[in-house]
Amino acid sequence: MNGAGSKCYLCGSEEIQPLYESAKPLGDSYRIARCSACSLVQFSPIPSEAAVREFYARYDAAGERESYFRRCRQGYEGSAEARQLELKLDRIAKFAGVSPDLLDVGCGTGVFLDMVRKKGWRGRGIEVSPTAARYARDVFGLDVIEAGIESWPGDGETYDVVTMFDVLEHLRDPIEAVRKIRNRLREGGILVLEVPNQEGLLDRAADVFYHLGWRKPVSALYNLHHIFYFNARSLSRLLRNAGFVILEIGQDSTYVGRVTFENRMIKWGSWTLLKAGRILGMENKLVLTARKEEAVPLQAGGADGGKTDR
Numbered sequence: 001m002n003g004a005g006s007k008c009y010l011c012g013s014e015e016i017q018p019l020y021e022s023a024k025p026l027g028d029s030y031r032i033a034r035c036s037a038c039s040l041v042q043f044s045p046i047p048s049e050a051a052v053r054e055f056y057a058r059y060d061a062a063g064e065r066e067s068y069f070r071r072c073r074q075g076y077e078g079s080a081e082a083r084q085l086e087l088k089l090d091r092i093a094k095f096a097g098v099s100p101d102l103l104d105v106g107c108g109t110g111v112f113l114d115m116v117r118k119k120g121w122r123g124r125g126i127e128v129s130p131t132a133a134r135y136a137r138d139v140f141g142l143d144v145i146e147a148g149i150e151s152w153p154g155d156g157e158t159y160d161v162v163t164m165f166d167v168l169e170h171l172r173d174p175i176e177a178v179r180k181i182r183n184r185l186r187e188g189g190i191l192v193l194e195v196p197n198q199e200g201l202l203d204r205a206a207d208v209f210y211h212l213g214w215r216k217p218v219s220a221l222y223n224l225h226h227i228f229y230f231n232a233r234s235l236s237r238l239l240r241n242a243g244f245v246i247l248e249i250g251q252d253s254t255y256v257g258r259v260t261f262e263n264r265m266i267k268w269g270s271w272t273l274l275k276a277g278r279i280l281g282m283e284n285k286l287v288l289t290a291r292k293e294e295a296v297p298l299q300a301g302g303a304d305g306g307k308t309d310r
């Protein structure tokens with residue numbers, strides 16, 4: 001899927017269909033494409049490292065992240081975000097046994113790791129943003145390494161649990177990242193992932209609006225900060241390819257109070273869609289729990305040659 005005539009990143013199929021044509025601010029050089037064989041949606045072509053870096057430099061400057069993460073600070077206790085993280089901890093406890101050692105990939109300012117520590121578990125984090133990593137170390141006193149998972153050489157440690165919330169969709173080579181995590185897990189270790197759900201009600205509504213000629217919601221959802229867009233099927237397939245057994249796939253919704261909206265109508269519409277998505281079982285996040293499989297898979301590289309294990 002890296003350009004005309006190329007193959008799907010995940011399954012190797014050549015049945016790649018354009019889903020959305022370039023719509024500002026996507027940029028003219030990209031389109032969003034969907035693999036008819038495995039249903040993976042992605043930017044096509046996959047942006048270069050330099051293009052991604054350039055995008056984040058602009059994104060940071062816009063202050064968008066600052067407002068989205070405004071509650072992820074000291075004093076987070078009792079917030080809606082903290083309650084959602086509490087549910088994640090309960091989910092992990094169900095599979096991970098007593099007092100696991102945990103690595104949080106993309107730990108941000110460290111709120112989740114602080115909650116892990118309060119539970120009496122041992123937690124360490126890696127975080128690509130220097131500002132967030134410094135906050136986690138200086139304010140919460142956490143053990144956080146400043147690195148992105150793609151370039152992280154590893155710390156020589158192994159873990160019972162690795163968590164990675166809202167990271168996989170940002171990566172240029174998610175299979176490689178998950179394989180790297182697998183190597184850091186102990187026997188029977190657990191990986192808990194959260195990614196946006198491409199088949200959630202929010203995305204479905206954006207798709208309807210796009211075909212009615214209003215492209216803005218698609219431009220907002222399908223923006224360069226997310227390179228891949230998963231549904232339960234494609235996410236499970238990626239995990240199996242990287243050597244995991246799927247234990248559970250659940251859903252969750254973004255807390256709408258986190259998001260800054262340009263007007264009340266859009267805020268009300270998004271709130272309604274998120275609520276309705278919860279009722280209909282079409283929430284905007286997927287939460288997947290997987291266990292490290294002991295036998296190493298045979299496939300090399302990203303594509304698995306179009307095997308029909310979906």
Ligand SMILES: [Zn+2]
Binds near residue numbers: 008009012035036039
């Ligand atoms: Zn595919």
